[in-house]
Amino acid sequence: MKIAFLGPHASFTQLACSQIFPNNELLPQSSILDCFNAVKNGEAEKAVVPLENSIEGTVSMTLDYLYDFEDIFIETEAVMPIAHHLMIHPNNQNFNKIISHPQALAQTFHFRQNHFKDIETQDFSSTSASAKLVAENPQEKWAAIANSYAAKLYGLKIIHSDLQDFEQNHTKFIVLSKKKNILHLNIPKTSEKTSLIVTLPEDHAGGLHQVLSVFAWRNMNLSKIESRTLKTGLGNYFFFINVANEWHPILSENALEELKSIGAHVKFIGHYHEYLLEG
Ligand SMILES: O=C(O)C(=O)C[C@]1(C(=O)O)C=C[C@@H](O)C=C1
Structure with a gap:
């Protein structure tokens, strides 16, 4: 595959x-x-x-x-x-710029403020792309933030380990x-959930409350709700919602019907399991 x-x-x-x-x-x-x-x-x-x-x-x-x-x-x-590490080309002793994926730069913000406050940073498409770039450009004196496998694969030297600002990362x-499929893996499983994207009917008092009550009175537990801009103007959002636990076909179909009847647009994103991987 x-x-x-x-x-x-x-x-x-x-x-x-x-x-x-x-x-x-x-x-x-x-x-x-x-x-x-x-x-x-x-x-x-x-x-x-x-x-x-x-x-x-x-x-x-x-x-x-x-x-x-x-x-x-x-x-x-x-x-x-x-776990993030700071790495440079083995021919270099120091560096004048740190490049990495914006998520990695953000996850190591306090480390960088404490140790390399004045060093310029640059966003890159991924941590491994930044490690590869450092490896290919020894003349530039750049450092990358990436994982230890990237350091090994691209022949870089790790000069600081475990930079993430919080131990739990x-x-x-x-x-x-393209399929509405549940993948079953042979590794430890933690939970089961359903993801939906809900767009509210026209802006009115209690709109979100109405949507949430569809789940509440059916005792469907929400484990996440996140709003994200629709990019159609300030104040317009869609909501990414996770319903925890098993998907009860009848209860859930009724909930989706009720959401539609109050004018909300619902997109089914998936019903799936969450697994734990090794670092
Ligand atoms: O840049 C990478 O190595 C990625 O796989 C992307 C990514 C992300 O976007 O969150 C993945 C995990 C880490 O949180 C940092 C970066």
Whole structure:
């Protein structure tokens, strides 16, 4: 099976991807958008992308594309511990710029403020892409923030380890597919959930309350609700909602019907299990 992931090789997404899909053909992509497109166009059967980090929060691009792309569903979710390291080319002694993925830069903000406050930073498409760039440009005296596998693969020297600002640092990755499928994996499972994207009817007092009460009176437990701008003007949002636990077909169908009857637009994103990966 062909699986697209945010690459190049040795990104955190690849570390997650190769645990979820050992022995499959992994296709590195240069952006999260390319991962969605690879599934949409049939270039890959599935894709693995990051959704949320425990320090920095949601990967907003992933949330936006889940809203934008028709008929792309979540098949599974997998949580992986994240450890960031600062690495330079072995020919260099010091550095004058730090490059990495914006999530990695954000997750190490206090470390950088405390140790390298005056060093310039630059966003890059992934942690592994920044490690690769440092390896290919020894003359530039750059440093990358990436994982230890990237340091090994691209021949870089780790000069500071475990830079993440909080000891507990985990990222949630999701598996995307065109099918409404539940993936069953042979690794530890933690929970089961359903994701929906809800857009409210026209702006009126109590609109969100009405939507939430559809779940509340059916005793359906919500484990996440996040608003994200619709990009149609200030104050316009969609809501990404996770319903915890098992999907009760009749209860849930009734809930979706009731949401529609109050004028809300509902997009089913998936019913799936959450798994735990090794760091
Ligand atoms: O840049 C990478 O290595 C990625 O896989 C992306 C990503 C993310 O977007 O959250 C994945 C895990 C870490 O939280 C940092 C970066």
